[in-house]
Amino acid sequence: MIRIYNTFEGEIKDLWIELEENSQIPPFQSYNWLSIWHQTAGKKYTLFITCIILEERIQAIFPFGINCETAIKKLEWLGGSHSDYMSPILRSENDSVLNNFDQLWGEVLAALPRFDVLSLAKQIPKLGNKNNPFTSIYPSSNSMRSYQSIFSDEWQLFKNGISKKVLADSNRQRKRLSELGELKFNILNPDTDYMGFLDCMFSFKQQRYKQMGVKDFLEAKENRDFYINLPAIISSTAKVSCSTLTLDNEIIALHWGVIDCKKFFYLMPAHNTLKWSKYSPGKLLLEDLLEWCNENQFSSFDFTGGEEPYKKIWSNDYFSMHETNHAFTIRGHVYLFILKVGRKVKRFFFNLEKKS
Numbered sequence: 001m002i003r004i005y006n007t008f009e010g011e012i013k014d015l016w017i018e019l020e021e022n023s024q025i026p027p028f029q030s031y032n033w034l035s036i037w038h039q040t041a042g043k044k045y046t047l048f049i050t051c052i053i054l055e056e057r058i059q060a061i062f063p064f065g066i067n068c069e070t071a072i073k074k075l076e077w078l079g080g081s082h083s084d085y086m087s088p089i090l091r092s093e094n095d096s097v098l099n100n101f102d103q104l105w106g107e108v109l110a111a112l113p114r115f116d117v118l119s120l121a122k123q124i125p126k127l128g129n130k131n132n133p134f135t136s137i138y139p140s141s142n143s144m145r146s147y148q149s150i151f152s153d154e155w156q157l158f159k160n161g162i163s164k165k166v167l168a169d170s171n172r173q174r175k176r177l178s179e180l181g182e183l184k185f186n187i188l189n190p191d192t193d194y195m196g197f198l199d200c201m202f203s204f205k206q207q208r209y210k211q212m213g214v215k216d217f218l219e220a221k222e223n224r225d226f227y228i229n230l231p232a233i234i235s236s237t238a239k240v241s242c243s244t245l246t247l248d249n250e251i252i253a254l255h256w257g258v259i260d261c262k263k264f265f266y267l268m269p270a271h272n273t274l275k276w277s278k279y280s281p282g283k284l285l286l287e288d289l290l291e292w293c294n295e296n297q298f299s300s301f302d303f304t305g306g307e308e309p310y311k312k313i314w315s316n317d318y319f320s321m322h323e324t325n326h327a328f329t330i331r332g333h334v335y336l337f338i339l340k341v342g343r344k345v346k347r348f349f350f351n352l353e354k355k356s
Contacts, residue, residue, distance in 0.1 A: 024128030
């Protein structure tokens with residue numbers, strides 16, 4: 001049976017939470033994460049939360065939505081820029097959805113309203129030991145890599161795999177800062193002055209956006225409201241993590257992220273770029289977090305997607321994330337053609353600038 005919900009209210013909440021507690025998903029597909037996103041940054045999306053019910057139990061949820069403010073109707077995963085990974089939610093102990101996926105997907109398409117393009121970004125290849133079926137139902141491309149640090153040894157042994165030059169520079173910066181005052185790494189309780197922490201994070205991030213000359217993601221109130229309204233306990237296994245690096249009680253760097261079981265998700269690092277950048281406080285806090293996770297027997301430290309150099313320095317594993325774009329109408333085919341040409345033009349000028 002296919003059942004589609006256009007709201008996060010009512011029975012879908014209980015169905016979702018029961019399924020997420022019996023599946024292997026990142027925190028970004030939890031009920032609280034996506035419902036808060038829809039209340040804040042995702043208001044423009046019409047919900048098409050698609051449930052697969054087999055054997056009188058919910059077996060899968062496809063958290064879909066369509067942006068109602070665009071001319072091209074794209075069916076997308078919910079979460080937008082706030083979700084680092086996207087995927088369906090599949091019950092762990094039952095393979096009935098995977099075994100009958102082609103047939104079920106045909107039934108889902110028949111139940112959904114008409115749309116132009118299926119546009120699924122930031123897809124992870126696996127959910128636990130299950131393959132993500134949406135990476136193979138239509139042709140998909142590798143959009144980026146996601147980097148992780150997998151812990152299996154003591155901290156000192158882990159550090160042996162890091163460049164001696166990188167470690168020496170960190171030691172030098174710590175020494176310089178310690179000569180100015182008390183340098184301290186802090187793991188915070190989100191219940192204690194959480195708004196003060198967020199205000200500091202917003203300020204640091206917006207300083208950086210301005211320096212880089214890029215769009216200020218946090219200028220929009222709805223994007224700030226997501227972090228303000230997300231509960232500290234995200235799900236039965238996931239919670240918000242806040243940490244700081246202070247110098248004589250002044251915050252010089254901070255991080256907002258998520259802990260899920262024994263996995264650490266490195267999501268929103270920030271530091272005071274106006275005063276302390278020359279000491280690389282963000283890098284020092286990253287190292288402190290890695291050591292803390294290792295000492296507290298975390299299985300992994302997940303940098304999520306992106307090709308930033310520091311991720312490659314500190315990681316020892318990665319996987320490729322997938323993007324699927326498939327047209328269902330003539331308008332959709334035209335849109336994807338224009339998108340493809342635009343990307344090629346952008347890549348051409350990017351390579352031209354690098355050569356010059």
